[in-house]
Amino acid sequence: MLVRHYINLIRRHLVNDSEIAQLCRKIYRQHHQALNLIYEHRPDLQLEIADFLKTLIEETEGIEQEDSNKFFIRCVPTDWDKLSLQKTCNVPWTNSHRLVMFEFFNYADRLEFKLTIGPGEYANKKAIYDTVEKLNISGSIRSKLIPDGWSPLFCQNVLTSSDYFEEDWKDIQSKIREFWQRFLNIEKHQICAALDEIRMPLSVSILEESLHPHKISREAMLQ
Numbered sequence: 001m002l003v004r005h006y007i008n009l010i011r012r013h014l015v016n017d018s019e020i021a022q023l024c025r026k027i028y029r030q031h032h033q034a035l036n037l038i039y040e041h042r043p044d045l046q047l048e049i050a051d052f053l054k055t056l057i058e059e060t061e062g063i064e065q066e067d068s069n070k071f072f073i074r075c076v077p078t079d080w081d082k083l084s085l086q087k088t089c090n091v092p093w094t095n096s097h098r099l100v101m102f103e104f105f106n107y108a109d110r111l112e113f114k115l116t117i118g119p120g121e122y123a124n125k126k127a128i129y130d131t132v133e134k135l136n137i138s139g140s141i142r143s144k145l146i147p148d149g150w151s152p153l154f155c156q157n158v159l160t161s162s163d164y165f166e167e168d169w170k171d172i173q174s175k176i177r178e179f180w181q182r183f184l185n186i187e188k189h190q191i192c193a194a195l196d197e198i199r200m201p202l203s204v205s206i207l208e209e210s211l212h213p214h215k216i217s218r219e220a221m222l223q
Helices: 002-013 017-040 045-058 078-082 122-133 161-166 169-185 187-195 204-211 218-222
Strands: 063-065 072-077 100-106 111-117 151-159
Touching: 045 063, 045 072, 045 100, 045 169, 072 078, 078 187, 111 122, 111 169, 122 151, 122 187, 151 169, 161 169, 169 187
Parallel strands: none
Antiparallel strands: 063 072, 072 100, 100 111, 111 151
16 A cells, blocks of 8 residues: 555656556566565465454344455344344255345455355245335345345445545544444444344245145255
8 A cells, every 4th residue: 555655656656657666667677686576475364354344243242243254244134144034045045044244245345245145945035125125225226036046135335446546544444443343333223123023934835835736846856
């Protein structure tokens, strides 16, 4: 980040692009070993953000970190496990088989926060979707509910590209923490209260079996 500011300063006040290129080559020839070492040990901002998010989640009572990595940091309120439809995800999205959870999408130039429904019975997904849609949360998304796919219900920007270029690490941490605290105080309470009202809807597979008792299942067709 400091190097980027330095280059911009040179470009604005000292030399043109061709002269900058010549200056960079000269500096590299004279100090290539040191510069290579600096590049090898350069900060990984994505990793630092991921680690910071995981720490925030661990510090938050009632929120459990789900299977995560550098790019996707997932979490879920533990109270949602009381919902009969929660652990009905029918693909190994995470080891817990939870159907709905929050996700930070940690891109190289932005950070997004989503509420996502994973693969599962259409009736279960529809119950969650209809409940959350009524809340009109900022960033709401009209998703197509595909039983075998993932359906985001809302997407909120935590960091934008300008934050990566204009802010230092402490400012980035502060913005993430402010977003997280606002989410805990507002959206989390709204969503949790709404989902508490959900009761297990009639499973699509059971409904189809009652309407079409002789219909061959997808699993049988694939065998």
